[in-house]
Amino acid sequence: MEVSWEESVTHSINTVYLLFSAYLVFVMQLGFAMLCAGSVRAKNAMNIMLTNVVDAVVGSISYYLFGFAFAFGDSSNPFIGTKFFALKDIPDNTYDYSFFLYQWAFAIAVAGITSGSIAERTQFSTYLVFSFFLTGFVYPIVVHWVWSTNGWLSPSSSESLFGSGAIDFAGSGVVHLVGAVAGFWGSFIEGPRVGRFDAFGRPMPMRGHNATLVVLGTFLLWFGWFGFNPGSFDKILVPYPSTTDQGNWTAIGRTAVTTTLAGSTAGIVTLFGRRLLVGHWDALDCCNGVLCGFVAITSGCSVVEPWAAIVCGFFAAWVLIGLNLLALKLNFDDPLEAVQLHGGCGAWGLIFTGLFAKEEFVVQAYDSGATGVERPYGLFMGGGWGLLGAQVVEVLVIVGWVSVTMGPLFYALHRLNLLRISVEEEVAGLDISRHGGYAYTAHQEERQPQLYADYITLQN
Structure with missing residues (x-):
């Protein structure tokens, strides 16, 4: 079929925008690596950097072989996609390949989150196993539920x-x-x-070794989030039929603003909140606060007003502070x-969206601004309980699904001493x-006598 010049240009711009967004999301892997490396002790820096690389390379293979098909394979099934090796049936269409790359960048980010939780005491082979399973099966099923047009959520x-x-x-x-x-x-x-809690269960200080890397990682993640959130409008040139001067390009700008405001608000609230609790200003707490605001706004970034993003970031900071205190307890x-x-x-971000989503923006994001369309929207915005109920269901089913798949996997690895x-x-x-050997040459030279003692200990 012959394609007009206008259609060709539109297609090209959409493809370039999606690829650029994919590259931004991929940069977040570097951000994760720097954040993780700075947050652990120097004696584990090489390990944590390697695990971040492994998450990316293993996730690439598993998502290509299985994950993309489970997420977006041709299917009318509301629970799982079908057709393995889905990419082999894609026509020679640059946009379709670009969509795969964008979704792949999301998939490998999931494994990076998990890696941070089990850092400093986990066997390397475990990362190979869970990264493959999480990226190739567990995560794509959730993607199909929520992001596939056939998904039940x-x-x-x-x-x-x-x-x-x-x-x-x-x-x-x-x-x-x-x-x-x-x-x-x-x-x-x-x-x-070992050593994180004393014999009486009291937490012992175990700070990361390099605040510079943590701050660098935070800003790299911030930069990448402009692909993560605004990039989820995977077509930029989508005009709204009810207007002559609006389309996805206006919503993309607003989404970048809400992302920035939520992260900034959460960062400053966390900084002051932790100052009240511990008595000093902590750059690392501020960095985590910024990230928690980004995580929370990611659900509703396209469907809320900028002022609501500030509300989102404010409460996200207190969620983080409260859960950190609970974790220590x-x-x-x-x-x-x-x-x-x-x-x-x-989880807070999903609930927040159910409370503050604006109807006009929901129609823009999911119906291209069509006129005469009515959708449930935020409870606090007068939209009723429908959207909030769906948001709560998503929280519950994700917790349940990941628990019944990843919980037994980690337990099996534990029982097998792996x-x-x-x-x-x-x-x-x-x-x-x-x-x-250690990641830092100077560190290794300083500890050379201790290295030999450590080696003898391990041999015995």
Whole structure:
């Protein structure tokens, strides 16, 4: 079929925009790597950087072989996509390949969240196993439920739940909550790091070794989030039929603004909140606060007003602070606060969307601004309970699905002695016990006498 010049230009611009967004999301892998490396102790820096690389390379293969088909394969099934190796049947269409790449960048981010929760005490082989399973099967099923047009939770489905479907525009639940629940089970089953809590259950300081890397990672993630959220409008040139000067390009700008405001608000509230609790200004707390705001707004970034994004970030900060205090009370050890940050704030983001989504913006995001369309929207905005109910259902089914899949996987690895390293190896550090040396040459030279002692200990 002959394509007009106008259609060709539109198609080209949409493709370039989607590819650029995919590249931005992929940059977040570097952000994760820097954040993780700075948040762990120096003796485990090599290990955590390698696991971030493994999450990407293993996730690429598993998502190509299985994940994309489960998520978006041709199917009228509301629960799972079909047709393995889905890409082999895609015509020579640049946009379709671009869509795969964009979705792949999301998929490998999920495994990175989980990796942070089990850092500093986990066998390397575990990362290979869970990354493949999480990226190739567990995560794509949730994607199909919420983001496929056939999904039973999808707001684009012809039979959407409660007449609404769950609005999770860029993945507060699909990406962040999935990764966090998986990380919870891994961290819970293997237990806290050696020395994290004393004999009386009191938490002991175990700070990361490099605040510079944490700040660098935070800004890289912030930069990448402009692909994560605004990029989820996967076609930029979509005009709205009821206007002459509006289309997706206007909603994309608003989405970038709501993302920025939520993260900034959460960062400043966390900074001051932690100042009241611990008595000093902490850059690392501020960084995690910024990220928790981004996680929370990711669900509703396209369907809320900028002022509502500030509300989202304000409460996300207190969710993070409260869950961190609860984790210490329960002797739960997550070196990167990933479960609290991505899980707690991801769940809050879904609930927030059910409260503050604006009808006009919902129609823009899911019906291209069509006239005469009525949709459930935020409860506090006068839209009734339909959307909020669907948001709560999404939280519950994600927690349930990931728990019944990843929980048994981590338990099986534990029973097979494939999950946690030995106490001796953990004390010596994963870099020397599993990776042949420390990440920093100066650190290795300073500890050269100790390296020999550690080696003798491991041999005995």
